[in-house]
Amino acid sequence: MNKSVFICPVCGGEMERNERVYRCGKGHCFDISAKGYVNLLPANAKHSADPGDNKMMVNARADFLNKGYYSHLAEAVEGAVLKYYGGGLLLDSGCGEGYYTERVCRAVLRGKNFPVCTFAGVDISKNACAKAARRLSKADIPCETAAASVFDLPVEDGAVSLLMTMFAPLCREEFERVIRPGGALIMAIPGAGHLMSFKEKIYDEAYENVVGDYELSGFDMLEVTRVSREIHLDNSEDIRSLFAMTPYYYKTGREGHARVEALENLTTMAEFEIIVYKRTER
């Protein structure tokens, strides 16, 4: 049995794991799925049986990201992590299908040798966890993956040295709880003009994203990096994948969907902001 970075969602105790099961000192047990992740979502929670991104969304995002459309963002996040990570637990909060998790872990493993260096990913979507666990295991990256809420992360207070969150919900209080004082928070959000010309094709009136309020109590902001690149999609399949991974997919009416279906190519800006914070030391 190895000590896990995750704590028991029932009693909060430390857990050990082998290839098949996680177990705490009080005997609470959580099976590791055949896909390689552990489900730590409380069974009695009120949310749906299949919360988070469904299979279609997860697959669309994996297909799109694997083609490298957002590789400029991945490179910039790798750079930020290498700059601020000094060993310890690196947690990807809302890891999705693990594209950025894999990129960042690889970069860390390629770089310096840290005495203690552990990786974990958490996502509420079991579909996403399955895809992430498979991807990370294929890449031979030692990363524990759990289905859990980013609002209730299954790790001890102050356990995390660096927390990354890529377009996932920002949970200030929970991040303040889990990141050790002096630890880093690296967050990626869509930039103001992200996908603007795509939105203009979908909606009669398109609006820029609102960005710029970087204040986060409990954290000191260290830097903001803007990365942008024009991307060209030359087939309707990639355009549909992009659409399915955006929040617009479910907010758009039938007419908007028809407009996307009709697109055969698309040139648009892929624009992001990476914000780095340090957890305030007390």
Ligand SMILES: [Zn+2]
């Ligand atoms: Zn327990």
